[in-house]
Amino acid sequence: MAKLPFSIVIPTYNEAGGIEKLLRAIDGVCKANGLDGEVIVVDDNSPDGTGAIVDRLSSELPVRALHRPGKLGLSSGVIDGWKIARPESLALGAMDADFSHDVSILPRMVAALESGYGLAVGSRYVSGGGIQNWPTRRIVTSRIACALARPLTNVKDITSGYFLVRREALQDVQLDPIGFKIGLEVIAKAHYGRVTEIPYVFTDRTTGESKLNQREIVNYLKQLRKLYAARLFPRSAVL
Ligand SMILES: Nc1nc2c(ncn2[C@@H]2O[C@H](COP(=O)(O)OP(=O)(O)O)[C@@H](O)[C@H]2O)c(=O)[nH]1
Ligand SMILES: [Mg+2]
Structure with missing residues (x-):
């Protein structure tokens, strides 16, 4: 049976150190498992030349770059990437560029969607998942972020940025591109x-720097406020 075609977006800002290795690893996993995946890298004019590396690789791998003029944010990058996904892709996804997200679970994510799930979330917080080499400060922040969103969903890794969703599930859904947490949206x-969480071990980046800063934490709180308001007052016009 032909595998479910999907498009996965990788937002990048200054990821020149690892992007080629990652794109080759994804290609390797797709080829080894007969997956029909395209990768869209949304680069925000990274000063380190990430975008040019992706352009070069696009003649060799099923990869495209969308170039934006400046640093416009992770979530809006993912949404802009989805807008140019090839029409045949039945699922859309997101993955970070820094190898924190384990590419080897991609086949399980695709298989989950093929077997009837509408959303497959790469998860650190179910049995078999975990975190390696993250500073304690980041682990605590992540746990608090998840706890704050807990009433919104049963998904354990609520702040995961690694997922695959059926395209039709996004039909007529107004996504707010605020901040870092497109997965939560x-x-x-x-x-x-139906949603399933696929365990993986998140490993901290070994090249480049994290772009999570205080502003993104404030953005996360704003995002939560909007999501709670929408749940509590679904008809309110002030959302
Ligand atoms: N296009 C784009 N990508 C971004 C932006 N901010 C972060 N990213 C990318 O989003 C992903 C996650 O960011 P990262 O810094 O690793 O966050 P962390 O894992 O929470 O520390 C990486 O691939 C980043 O390059 C942005 O403003 N624009
Ligand atoms: Mg990261």
């Missing part, structure tokens, strides 16, 4: 029916 708003 999808988990809270999309019409995906």
